[in-house]
Amino acid sequence: MIQQAKIPVDKQPFDLLATAHINWVYGLARRQLGDANLADDATQAVFIAFWRKYKRLARNNRPIGGWLLRATHYACKNIQKGERRRKNRERKAAAMRSEKVQSVAEAAENSNALQLLALDAAMQRLSTGDRDMIVARFFQSQSARQMAQAFNISEAAAEKGITRAVIKLRGIMAHKNIAMDSTALAALLSSGAGTAPNGLLAKVLQGVSGNAPISLTAAHAARSIATQKASRCIL
Numbered sequence: 283m284i285q286q287a288k289i290p291v292d293k294q295p296f297d298l299l300a301t302a303h304i305n306w307v308y309g310l311a312r313r314q315l316g317d318a319n320l321a322d323d324a325t326q327a328v329f330i331a332f333w334r335k336y337k338r339l340a341r342n343n344r345p346i347g348g349w350l351l352r353a354t355h356y357a358c359k360n361i362q363k364g365e366r367r368r369k370n371r372e373r374k375a376a377a378m379r380s381e382k383v384q385s386v387a388e389a390a391e392n393s394n395a396l397q398l399l400a401l402d403a404a405m406q407r408l409s410t411g412d413r414d415m416i417v418a419r420f421f422q423s424q425s426a427r428q429m430a431q432a433f434n435i436s437e438a439a440a441e442k443g444i445t446r447a448v449i450k451l452r453g454i455m456a457h458k459n460i461a462m463d464s465t466a467l468a469a470l471l472s473s474g475a476g477t478a479p480n481g482l483l484a485k486v487l488q489g490v491s492g493n494a495p496i497s498l499t500a501a502h503a504a505r506s507i508a509t510q511k512a513s514r515c516i517l
Contacts, residue, residue, distance in 0.1 A: 306421035309476010327503035347417030360506035
């Protein structure tokens with residue numbers, strides 16, 4: 283995995299940033315939307331929005347993992363609006379099949395999926411700085427030394443920062459009646475990194491450069507990132 287560069291955002295080529303973050307962005311979108319094609323659209327939307335805000339974000343001169351996490355949330359919310367009616371029909375159909383006995387394996391898989399969705403929601407309640415820490419450690423697998431270099435802090439401060447972010451996440455999850463110790467939560471975070479399908483990075487780069495068309499779903503979702511009221515704090 284390509285790690286986050288040590289130089290300021292405004293000095294990093296866009297394609298390097300997209301390469302560094304596309305796997306976990308896609309993974310996050312994939313589990314929130316439950317559909318590979320929709321996750322493709324959401325991922326494209328996030329990087330289209332990032333491309334449009336590139337210079338403004340660069341002036342902050344800090345890691346952009348937390349911003350991308352927030353943007354992914356907004357893109358998925360927009361896409362879910364268009365999919366809500368279909369999903370309601372699927373839920374009704376599933377309820378009609380209630381006589382089917384669920385296997386232990388299926389129950390465990392569903393439980394893990396629900397925990398991941400709860401985790402995604404909990405991360406939205408963190409500060410941008412805490413989200414940056416979570417992305418760097420668990421989605422990009424950065425060491426304390428790499429985080430220290432990226433955030434321009436000491437290794438001790440990096441370790442303290444990630445510990446604080448995890449504790450906050452535990453508290454938010456517990457408030458939702460999902461109690462987990464730090465080890466279990468760290469494992470859940472690491473399991474959600476994801477891997478983008480072959481060709482998606484090229485599609486993203488061609489789309490932002492105007493060399494390839496983008497879907498209406500991706501275009502609408504990209505606009506939603508900028509129009510969400512809460513996005514004022516990140517754009």
